[in-house]
Amino acid sequence: MSAAKLQIRGLTKVFETRREEVLALDNVDLDIADNEFVTLVGTSGCGKSTMLSIVAGLQQETSGDVYVDGEPVRGPGRDRGVVFQAYTLFPWLTARKNIEFALRGEEMTGAERTSKANELLALVGLEKFADAHPNELSGGMQQRVAIARALSYKPQILLMDEPFGALDALTRQLMQELLTEVWEQHKLTVLFVTHDVEEAVYISDRVIVMTNRPGRIKTEVKVDLPRPRRYEMVGSPEFGALYSEVLESIREESLEIEQLGSTL
Amino acid sequence: MLRIGGGIRTFHFVGIAAFVFVLIFGLWLVVTANEWVKPIFLPGPIDVWNRLSELAASGDLAKDILISCYRIAIGFSLATLLAVPIGVMIGAYRAWEAAVEPLTDFVRYMPVVAFVPLTILWAGTDDIQKFLIIWIGTFFQQVLLVMDNTKRVPLDVVDIGRTLGMKDRSILARIIFPAAAPGIWDSMRISLGWAWTWVVLAELVAATSGLGYRITTAQRFFQTDTIIGYILVLGTLGLITDQVMKFLGRRMFRYAESRR
Ligand SMILES: Nc1ncnc2c1ncn2[C@@H]1O[C@H](COP(=O)(O)OP(=O)(O)O)[C@@H](O)[C@H]1O
Ligand SMILES: [Mg+2]
Secondary structure: OOOOOEEEEEEEEEEEOOOOEEEEEEEEEEEEOOOOEEEEEOOOOOOHHHHHHHHHOOOOOOEEEEEEOOEEOOOOOOOEEEEOOOOOOOOOOOHHHHHHHHHHHOOOOHHHHHHHHHHHHHHOOOHHHOOOOHHHOOHHHHHHHHHHHHHHOOOOEEEEEOOOOOOOHHHHHHHHHHHHHHHHHOOOEEEEEOOOHHHHHHHOOEEEEEOOOOEOEEEEEEOOOOOOOOHHHHHOHHHHHHHHHHHHHHHHHHHHHHHHHHHO | OOOOOOOOOHHHHHHHHHHHHHHHHHHHHHHHHOOOOOOOOOOOHHHHHHHHHHHHHOOHHHHHHHHHHHHHHHHHHHHHHHHHHHHHHHHHOHHHHHHHHHHHHHHHOOOHHHHHHHHHHHHOOOHHHHHHHHHHHHHHHHHHHHHHHHHOOOHHHHHHHHHOOOOHHHHHHHHHHHHHHHHHHHHHHHHHHHHHHHHHHHHHHOOOOOHHHHHHHHHHOOOHHHHHHHHHHHHHHHHHHHHHHHHHHHHHOHHHOOOO
16 A cells, blocks of 8 residues: 555644643554545543644644645645534525535636535435525534535545534434445545444444543554445444444543542 | 413513503503692603604604714714724634723723713714714724624634635635624624613703703703603614614524524
């Protein structure tokens, strides 16, 4: 395989608050190959969002480097698309206009933008809701538009921070299937964050387990389940084994937090 | 119906509200019809109505309303046109906030009434002085309200703009401002209500026309019916402007209502 699409080298982040210095990330190294789907899991507060945010260029690292195609990252850019947990559609624009908004930077005519936006809405199954405003859409629909918006300008890497975290269990499952389908058709490099182990195993090629704060990489689990993924696989012994492996690894970290709590 | 947070039908709500109005009006009618209070202190509703009708017929009422509205329109617009951009800037940039917010907060606590003599010294007693009082009374409050509206725009939404490769100016104009607009509109609606108070204040102290001026002259000639009539007119005008602003806001920002 050629050089990794995304390289993270010695990434360290210290937050200086009024009372203390918080070491959020400690010397993290990670390579993600082209068209690979990698998921970060870990206990709450272990630095997943911080890492994603630095890769997106929205936060400054304390030390270390991030490279995309060997080029160091300096600030946010259109080579990396982002989807957050919070709903971030622009409420004053319709679903279609939200996507067209993201395409303003491209060299396209208005008509081309509109047809591109329609195409993406169809991809996430929302062509009927093109003219609806976000307040007329359910949480799941809003996240689908947000994904469509992030894909519209063809970023090299898609960064997703618990995009389904605010959705109910059933919607969440449908969204996982949809995202997997989209990704299997239109491959691109994805760095995904979740604390849902089943979600992580179902959608990923590789799951990275992080330690408690300061966040380091604890283990990684390669998910060699066949593609295309089908939801029935969740019940298979292979899935079960991977699921247990990841869960066990996180459980150790959670237990550590609980024990620290009881000795205070 | 009488449970904290308990629901109530619109029909009942309107009914109760109307009942209270009718009750107070009835009380007024009874007290004055029996002359329990001297008419020079409290004239009856009929007297007030007749006096207002006279003033309306002579064209004085319309003239007074028009001139006061004109003063509000200018003073309030000048305040708004300055306060909105400044409020957005200090809501978005901490450095601008440091430069403007503490000062504004300080001025805001200075009573507007105390500025009246000063504005008369500066600007005399013509319209400019009225604009100035309205401006002082609304501008500083507006700046802080708009700053607050701007700060409420979620950081994640701003970050999306940055990941789209947008420059700060573009984010300000195309994301932060539209995102804050419904809140800003509401702040303007609230501050327009205050503007009514300030225009009357300015006209009470030094003017030769306007609703406030008519009230002062009425006091000089013991025309209590005119005073009460004009106070009711002012209340009605305030209510109307507020409802118009609300209505326009609902039409413009339909997308901001939560429907799910
Ligand atoms: N702006 C900040 N200032 C101070 N501490 C922060 C800030 N952002 C995050 N942190 C701290 O850094 C750690 C990692 O946070 P985060 O990356 O959000 O964790 P996760 O997404 O894994 O739950 C947490 O302990 C959090 O309290
Ligand atoms: Mg997080």
